[in-house]
Amino acid sequence: AQKVTQAQTEISVVEKEDVTLDCVYETRDTTYYLFWYKQPPSGELVFLIRRNSFDEQNEISGRYSWNFQKSTSSFNFTITASQVVDSAVYFCALSEGGGSYIPTFGRGTSLIVHP
């Protein structure tokens, strides 16, 4: 069975600080997909990134970066120089590729960025 753990329930930082959101997953499949979504206070879900299990390259998109490490089953998300607009709940999700694609979401990490 697949599982996603986001151990940090809430993180509070001051603007311009760097912050890392942790995501640890469990799966028996060798093919799987990992996702990060942002849910701002307005409630919608915004896709941030999709990564398949065969691509361990780290990714950077502006102030956002993702560190995928299969050895530790982690897919961590770092925001550099955080801004107030980054305040949101961030969800990590896992979808296995071996037949059932039903995604499992973590419980989310609430990030609060103070001015």
Place this chain on the structure above:
Amino acid sequence: EPEVTQTPSHQVTQMGQEVILRCVPISNHLYFYWYRQILGQKVEFLVSFYNNEISEKSEIFDDQFSVERPDGSNFTLKIRSTKLEDSAMYFCASSDIAFTDTQYFGPGTRLTVL
């Protein structure tokens, strides 16, 4: 930029009533989904739909739920006899190529069952 739309934004209903939540996916997308999020909790998958039939469904998606694509643009979720525990935010999503492709979410419908 194309987007997924959902109506209504908020639906209030009495327990036992039927509700239909509507979604218009991105026009060239082929895969459609419904998720729900009980207030303050994680997002949960309900069902995926492709080629006019259900591809996968979760344990949550029991006989009280049904989905339909009644025309070329709408994708609906029906709850036949609502329960208090159905109160949640319901998100529709669509993707282009495959289930594991990027899913684009609508703004959600907040369902309140009294």
